[in-house]
Amino acid sequence: MIDINAYEGTPEAEFRDFVALLKPRVMSLVVFTAFVGLWVAPVDVHPFIAFCSVLFIALGGGASGALNMWYDADIDAVMRRTQGRPIPSGRIDGSSALALGLILAGFSVMMLGLAANWFAAGFLAFTIFFYAVVYTIWLKRWTPQNIVIGGAAGAFPPMIGWACATGGISLESLLMFALVFFWTPPHFWALALFMKSDYHAAKVPMLTVTHGRPATRRHIFAYTLVLAPFAIWLGLTSVGGPVYLAASVVLNALFIHGGWQILRRSEDAAIADGYAVEKRVFKLSLNYLFLHFVALLVQNWLGAW
Protein backbone atom coordinates (compact mmCIF):
# COMPACT_ATOMS: atom_id res chain seq x y z
CA MET A 1 0.00 0.00 0.00
CA ILE A 2 1.27 3.37 -0.90
CA ASP A 3 0.78 5.88 1.83
CA ILE A 4 1.61 9.40 0.88
CA ASN A 5 1.27 11.58 3.91
CA ALA A 6 0.76 15.14 2.74
CA TYR A 7 0.37 16.34 6.31
CA GLU A 8 3.83 15.34 7.45
CA GLY A 9 5.31 18.08 9.55
CA THR A 10 2.13 20.06 10.10
CA PRO A 11 0.89 19.34 13.59
CA GLU A 12 -2.66 18.10 13.82
CA ALA A 13 -3.47 18.43 17.49
CA GLU A 14 -6.17 16.64 19.38
CA PHE A 15 -8.48 18.42 21.77
CA ARG A 16 -6.70 16.99 24.76
CA ASP A 17 -3.44 18.57 23.61
CA PHE A 18 -5.07 21.95 24.05
CA VAL A 19 -6.35 20.88 27.45
CA ALA A 20 -2.81 19.81 28.39
CA LEU A 21 -1.67 23.31 27.43
CA LEU A 22 -3.76 24.68 30.30
CA LYS A 23 -1.83 22.64 32.91
CA PRO A 24 -4.86 20.86 34.40
CA ARG A 25 -2.96 19.67 37.46
CA VAL A 26 -1.95 23.17 38.45
CA MET A 27 -5.53 24.18 37.74
CA SER A 28 -6.85 21.78 40.37
CA LEU A 29 -4.94 23.68 43.06
CA VAL A 30 -6.25 26.97 41.70
CA VAL A 31 -9.84 25.69 41.65
CA PHE A 32 -9.69 24.39 45.19
CA THR A 33 -8.03 27.39 46.85
CA ALA A 34 -10.12 29.90 44.91
CA PHE A 35 -13.28 28.05 45.88
CA VAL A 36 -12.34 28.06 49.56
CA GLY A 37 -11.44 31.75 49.41
CA LEU A 38 -14.81 32.50 47.90
CA TRP A 39 -16.78 30.24 50.18
CA VAL A 40 -15.40 31.34 53.55
CA ALA A 41 -15.77 35.04 52.69
CA PRO A 42 -18.36 36.78 54.84
CA VAL A 43 -20.58 37.69 51.84
CA ASP A 44 -22.96 35.04 50.55
CA VAL A 45 -22.62 34.32 46.84
CA HIS A 46 -25.25 32.58 44.73
CA PRO A 47 -23.97 29.03 44.08
CA PHE A 48 -24.12 29.42 40.32
CA ILE A 49 -22.20 32.71 40.42
CA ALA A 50 -19.68 31.03 42.70
CA PHE A 51 -19.34 28.14 40.25
CA CYS A 52 -18.84 30.49 37.30
CA SER A 53 -16.36 32.64 39.22
CA VAL A 54 -14.21 29.65 40.15
CA LEU A 55 -14.43 28.39 36.57
CA PHE A 56 -13.24 31.70 35.13
CA ILE A 57 -10.44 31.96 37.68
CA ALA A 58 -9.39 28.44 36.62
CA LEU A 59 -9.52 29.45 32.95
CA GLY A 60 -7.35 32.47 33.74
CA GLY A 61 -4.90 30.11 35.42
CA GLY A 62 -5.05 27.89 32.33
CA ALA A 63 -4.35 30.88 30.12
CA SER A 64 -1.22 31.69 32.08
CA GLY A 65 -0.23 28.04 31.82
CA ALA A 66 -0.53 28.21 28.02
CA LEU A 67 1.48 31.44 27.90
CA ASN A 68 4.10 29.81 30.12
CA MET A 69 4.36 26.80 27.80
CA TRP A 70 4.63 29.08 24.79
CA TYR A 71 7.52 31.02 26.26
CA ASP A 72 9.27 28.08 27.88
CA ALA A 73 9.09 25.74 24.88
CA ASP A 74 12.87 25.97 24.46
CA ILE A 75 13.47 24.93 28.09
CA ASP A 76 10.81 22.21 27.95
CA ALA A 77 12.43 20.71 24.86
CA VAL A 78 15.72 20.25 26.74
CA MET A 79 14.44 18.77 29.99
CA ARG A 80 13.31 15.17 30.04
CA ARG A 81 10.38 15.76 32.40
CA THR A 82 8.78 18.28 30.04
CA GLN A 83 9.72 16.96 26.62
CA GLY A 84 6.29 15.36 26.20
CA ARG A 85 4.44 18.68 26.52
CA PRO A 86 2.37 19.67 23.47
CA ILE A 87 4.76 22.27 22.02
CA PRO A 88 8.16 20.52 22.39
CA SER A 89 6.66 17.27 21.13
CA GLY A 90 5.42 19.10 18.02
CA ARG A 91 1.69 18.51 18.44
CA ILE A 92 0.89 22.20 18.79
CA ASP A 93 2.91 25.02 17.32
CA GLY A 94 3.99 27.91 19.50
CA SER A 95 1.83 30.55 17.87
CA SER A 96 -1.34 28.51 18.50
CA ALA A 97 -0.43 28.24 22.15
CA LEU A 98 0.24 31.98 22.34
CA ALA A 99 -3.10 32.72 20.67
CA LEU A 100 -4.99 30.36 22.96
CA GLY A 101 -3.31 31.86 26.02
CA LEU A 102 -4.05 35.45 25.05
CA ILE A 103 -7.65 34.77 24.03
CA LEU A 104 -8.42 32.74 27.14
CA ALA A 105 -6.78 35.39 29.32
CA GLY A 106 -8.96 38.13 27.85
CA PHE A 107 -12.03 35.96 27.97
CA SER A 108 -11.63 34.78 31.56
CA VAL A 109 -11.01 38.34 32.82
CA MET A 110 -14.04 39.73 30.95
CA MET A 111 -16.32 36.94 32.09
CA LEU A 112 -15.15 37.13 35.71
CA GLY A 113 -15.89 40.85 35.64
CA LEU A 114 -19.41 40.20 34.36
CA ALA A 115 -20.09 37.26 36.66
CA ALA A 116 -18.58 38.62 39.88
CA ASN A 117 -17.09 42.10 39.95
CA TRP A 118 -14.44 44.13 38.19
CA PHE A 119 -12.08 44.27 41.13
CA ALA A 120 -11.79 40.49 41.07
CA ALA A 121 -11.41 40.61 37.29
CA GLY A 122 -8.59 43.14 37.55
CA PHE A 123 -6.95 40.98 40.17
CA LEU A 124 -7.16 37.97 37.85
CA ALA A 125 -5.63 40.00 35.02
CA PHE A 126 -2.79 41.01 37.31
CA THR A 127 -2.24 37.40 38.34
CA ILE A 128 -2.01 36.25 34.72
CA PHE A 129 0.39 39.09 33.97
CA PHE A 130 2.43 38.22 37.04
CA TYR A 131 2.77 34.55 36.17
CA ALA A 132 3.27 34.93 32.43
CA VAL A 133 5.46 38.05 32.34
CA VAL A 134 7.04 38.71 35.74
CA TYR A 135 7.70 35.05 36.57
CA THR A 136 8.01 33.20 33.25
CA ILE A 137 9.59 35.80 31.01
CA TRP A 138 11.48 37.89 33.46
CA LEU A 139 12.58 36.15 36.66
CA LYS A 140 12.52 32.39 36.07
CA ARG A 141 15.75 32.37 34.06
CA TRP A 142 17.41 35.04 36.10
CA THR A 143 17.27 34.28 39.81
CA PRO A 144 17.31 31.14 41.98
CA GLN A 145 14.51 32.77 43.96
CA ASN A 146 12.24 32.05 40.96
CA ILE A 147 10.26 29.47 42.94
CA VAL A 148 9.50 32.03 45.63
CA ILE A 149 8.25 34.57 43.10
CA GLY A 150 6.32 31.99 41.09
CA GLY A 151 4.69 30.97 44.34
CA ALA A 152 3.05 34.38 44.54
CA ALA A 153 1.14 33.66 41.34
CA GLY A 154 -0.11 30.40 42.82
CA ALA A 155 -1.06 32.20 46.02
CA PHE A 156 -3.34 34.79 44.42
CA PRO A 157 -6.33 32.50 43.62
CA PRO A 158 -7.77 32.36 47.17
CA MET A 159 -7.50 36.17 47.27
CA ILE A 160 -9.33 36.41 43.93
CA GLY A 161 -12.02 34.06 45.25
CA TRP A 162 -12.38 36.25 48.32
CA ALA A 163 -12.53 39.35 46.09
CA CYS A 164 -15.32 37.74 44.02
CA ALA A 165 -17.46 37.61 47.15
CA THR A 166 -16.45 40.79 48.95
CA GLY A 167 -15.15 43.02 46.16
CA GLY A 168 -11.94 43.75 48.05
CA ILE A 169 -8.96 42.59 50.06
CA SER A 170 -8.78 42.02 53.78
CA LEU A 171 -6.49 40.56 56.41
CA GLU A 172 -8.03 37.09 56.00
CA SER A 173 -7.38 36.99 52.26
CA LEU A 174 -3.85 38.34 52.71
CA LEU A 175 -3.15 35.56 55.22
CA MET A 176 -4.49 32.94 52.80
CA PHE A 177 -2.06 34.40 50.28
CA ALA A 178 0.77 34.12 52.80
CA LEU A 179 -0.16 30.51 53.53
CA VAL A 180 0.27 29.42 49.90
CA PHE A 181 3.14 31.84 49.25
CA PHE A 182 5.42 30.59 52.05
CA TRP A 183 4.35 26.99 51.50
CA THR A 184 5.50 26.91 47.87
CA PRO A 185 9.31 27.13 48.34
CA PRO A 186 9.70 24.23 50.81
CA HIS A 187 7.25 22.20 48.73
CA PHE A 188 9.16 22.67 45.47
CA TRP A 189 12.64 22.52 46.89
CA ALA A 190 11.84 19.22 48.63
CA LEU A 191 10.82 17.98 45.19
CA ALA A 192 13.96 19.43 43.62
CA LEU A 193 16.13 17.54 46.12
CA PHE A 194 14.97 14.09 45.00
CA MET A 195 13.82 14.79 41.41
CA LYS A 196 17.23 15.29 39.94
CA SER A 197 15.89 17.31 37.07
CA ASP A 198 18.21 18.54 34.36
CA TYR A 199 17.74 22.24 35.12
CA HIS A 200 21.39 22.93 34.51
CA ALA A 201 21.04 21.68 30.93
CA ALA A 202 18.16 24.10 30.40
CA LYS A 203 20.12 26.89 32.15
CA VAL A 204 17.34 27.53 34.65
CA PRO A 205 18.87 28.74 37.91
CA MET A 206 17.43 26.37 40.51
CA LEU A 207 18.60 26.77 44.08
CA THR A 208 19.88 23.18 44.16
CA VAL A 209 22.14 23.97 41.20
CA THR A 210 23.27 27.51 41.99
CA HIS A 211 23.74 27.31 45.77
CA GLY A 212 24.00 23.57 46.30
CA ARG A 213 21.95 21.04 48.16
CA PRO A 214 22.96 21.90 51.76
CA ALA A 215 21.85 25.51 51.14
CA THR A 216 18.55 24.23 49.74
CA ARG A 217 18.03 22.17 52.90
CA ARG A 218 18.60 25.27 55.03
CA HIS A 219 16.13 27.24 52.91
CA ILE A 220 13.46 24.54 53.28
CA PHE A 221 13.74 24.59 57.06
CA ALA A 222 13.76 28.40 57.21
CA TYR A 223 10.58 28.65 55.14
CA THR A 224 8.72 26.12 57.29
CA LEU A 225 9.56 28.37 60.26
CA VAL A 226 8.35 31.51 58.48
CA LEU A 227 5.21 29.75 57.25
CA ALA A 228 3.94 28.57 60.64
CA PRO A 229 3.03 31.92 62.26
CA PHE A 230 1.07 33.03 59.18
CA ALA A 231 -0.85 29.75 59.02
CA ILE A 232 -1.73 29.98 62.70
CA TRP A 233 -2.51 33.69 62.53
CA LEU A 234 -5.16 32.88 59.92
CA GLY A 235 -6.85 30.79 62.61
CA LEU A 236 -7.18 33.86 64.83
CA THR A 237 -9.05 35.91 62.22
CA SER A 238 -12.76 35.90 61.44
CA VAL A 239 -12.48 32.79 59.23
CA GLY A 240 -10.64 30.79 61.88
CA GLY A 241 -11.80 28.82 64.87
CA PRO A 242 -10.83 25.98 67.18
CA VAL A 243 -10.95 23.28 64.51
CA TYR A 244 -8.76 25.22 62.09
CA LEU A 245 -6.36 26.25 64.86
CA ALA A 246 -5.95 22.68 66.09
CA ALA A 247 -5.39 21.37 62.57
CA SER A 248 -2.95 24.16 61.79
CA VAL A 249 -0.87 23.70 64.93
CA VAL A 250 -0.55 19.96 64.29
CA LEU A 251 0.24 20.36 60.57
CA ASN A 252 2.81 23.08 61.20
CA ALA A 253 4.50 21.05 63.91
CA LEU A 254 4.77 18.12 61.49
CA PHE A 255 6.02 20.34 58.66
CA ILE A 256 8.66 22.06 60.82
CA HIS A 257 9.75 18.66 62.10
CA GLY A 258 10.06 17.47 58.47
CA GLY A 259 12.05 20.59 57.57
CA TRP A 260 14.32 19.96 60.55
CA GLN A 261 14.93 16.36 59.45
CA ILE A 262 15.77 17.54 55.93
CA LEU A 263 18.16 20.12 57.36
CA ARG A 264 19.99 17.60 59.53
CA ARG A 265 20.56 15.08 56.75
CA SER A 266 23.70 14.89 54.71
CA GLU A 267 23.48 14.26 51.02
CA ASP A 268 25.18 10.85 51.50
CA ALA A 269 22.54 9.74 53.99
CA ALA A 270 19.85 10.87 51.59
CA ILE A 271 21.33 8.95 48.70
CA ALA A 272 21.73 5.89 50.94
CA ASP A 273 18.00 5.59 51.63
CA GLY A 274 16.82 6.89 48.26
CA TYR A 275 15.69 10.31 49.53
CA ALA A 276 13.06 8.68 51.78
CA VAL A 277 12.75 11.67 54.11
CA GLU A 278 12.60 14.23 51.28
CA LYS A 279 9.87 12.25 49.56
CA ARG A 280 7.92 11.94 52.79
CA VAL A 281 8.14 15.68 53.46
CA PHE A 282 7.06 16.40 49.90
CA LYS A 283 3.96 14.26 50.37
CA LEU A 284 3.38 15.91 53.73
CA SER A 285 3.56 19.33 52.07
CA LEU A 286 0.78 18.37 49.67
CA ASN A 287 -1.42 17.26 52.56
CA TYR A 288 -0.38 20.30 54.56
CA LEU A 289 -1.90 22.76 52.09
CA PHE A 290 -4.90 20.63 51.22
CA LEU A 291 -5.83 20.04 54.86
CA HIS A 292 -5.42 23.71 55.78
CA PHE A 293 -8.00 24.67 53.19
CA VAL A 294 -10.24 21.74 54.13
CA ALA A 295 -10.00 22.93 57.75
CA LEU A 296 -11.12 26.40 56.62
CA LEU A 297 -14.17 24.85 54.93
CA VAL A 298 -15.01 22.70 57.96
CA GLN A 299 -14.57 25.66 60.29
CA ASN A 300 -16.84 27.75 58.08
CA TRP A 301 -19.44 25.01 58.18
CA LEU A 302 -19.24 24.70 61.98
CA GLY A 303 -19.19 28.46 62.36
CA ALA A 304 -16.03 30.54 62.66
CA TRP A 305 -15.11 32.74 65.63
Next chain:
Amino acid sequence: MPLNAEHEIHRRRRSRNVGLGIVLVAFVALVFGLTVVKVQQGDMMEAFDHQPRVSVLPSEQPEPAR
Protein backbone atom coordinates in the same frame (compact mmCIF):
# COMPACT_ATOMS: atom_id res chain seq x y z
CA MET B 1 -8.17 2.55 -1.68
CA PRO B 2 -11.23 4.82 -1.73
CA LEU B 3 -10.59 8.49 -1.44
CA ASN B 4 -12.74 8.84 1.63
CA ALA B 5 -10.66 6.52 3.76
CA GLU B 6 -10.26 7.99 7.18
CA HIS B 7 -6.74 8.88 8.09
CA GLU B 8 -5.57 9.04 11.68
CA ILE B 9 -5.36 12.78 11.19
CA HIS B 10 -9.11 12.99 10.65
CA ARG B 11 -9.70 11.40 14.02
CA ARG B 12 -7.52 14.02 15.67
CA ARG B 13 -9.26 16.80 13.83
CA ARG B 14 -12.66 15.48 14.81
CA SER B 15 -11.65 15.33 18.46
CA ARG B 16 -10.77 19.02 18.20
CA ASN B 17 -14.03 19.94 16.50
CA VAL B 18 -16.21 17.98 18.89
CA GLY B 19 -14.30 19.41 21.85
CA LEU B 20 -14.72 22.97 20.64
CA GLY B 21 -18.41 22.29 20.00
CA ILE B 22 -18.92 21.10 23.56
CA VAL B 23 -17.04 24.12 24.90
CA LEU B 24 -19.22 26.52 22.90
CA VAL B 25 -22.48 24.87 23.97
CA ALA B 26 -21.31 24.90 27.58
CA PHE B 27 -20.45 28.59 27.26
CA VAL B 28 -23.93 29.40 25.95
CA ALA B 29 -25.47 27.49 28.85
CA LEU B 30 -23.20 29.34 31.27
CA VAL B 31 -24.12 32.81 29.98
CA PHE B 32 -27.80 31.90 29.99
CA GLY B 33 -27.56 30.63 33.56
CA LEU B 34 -25.70 33.75 34.66
CA THR B 35 -28.40 35.91 33.06
CA VAL B 36 -31.19 34.08 34.86
CA VAL B 37 -29.42 34.35 38.21
CA LYS B 38 -28.55 38.02 37.78
CA VAL B 39 -32.12 38.92 36.81
CA GLN B 40 -33.53 36.93 39.72
CA GLN B 41 -31.18 38.69 42.09
CA GLY B 42 -32.47 42.01 40.80
CA ASP B 43 -29.09 43.34 39.78
CA MET B 44 -28.96 46.57 37.82
CA MET B 45 -29.72 45.40 34.31
CA GLU B 46 -30.43 48.84 32.90
CA ALA B 47 -27.99 49.66 30.16
CA PHE B 48 -27.74 52.38 27.55
CA ASP B 49 -30.53 51.67 25.10
CA HIS B 50 -31.20 55.07 23.44
CA GLN B 51 -34.01 55.77 25.86
CA PRO B 52 -34.17 58.21 28.71
CA ARG B 53 -33.27 56.14 31.75
CA VAL B 54 -36.14 56.00 34.18
CA SER B 55 -33.91 55.95 37.21
CA VAL B 56 -32.13 59.19 36.35
CA LEU B 57 -35.22 61.19 35.36
CA PRO B 58 -36.68 63.49 38.00
CA SER B 59 -39.84 62.01 39.36
CA GLU B 60 -42.89 63.71 37.94
CA GLN B 61 -44.71 64.05 41.19
CA PRO B 62 -42.87 65.44 44.20
CA GLU B 63 -43.00 63.34 47.30
CA PRO B 64 -45.94 64.32 49.48
CA ALA B 65 -44.93 66.17 52.59
CA ARG B 66 -45.19 64.11 55.73
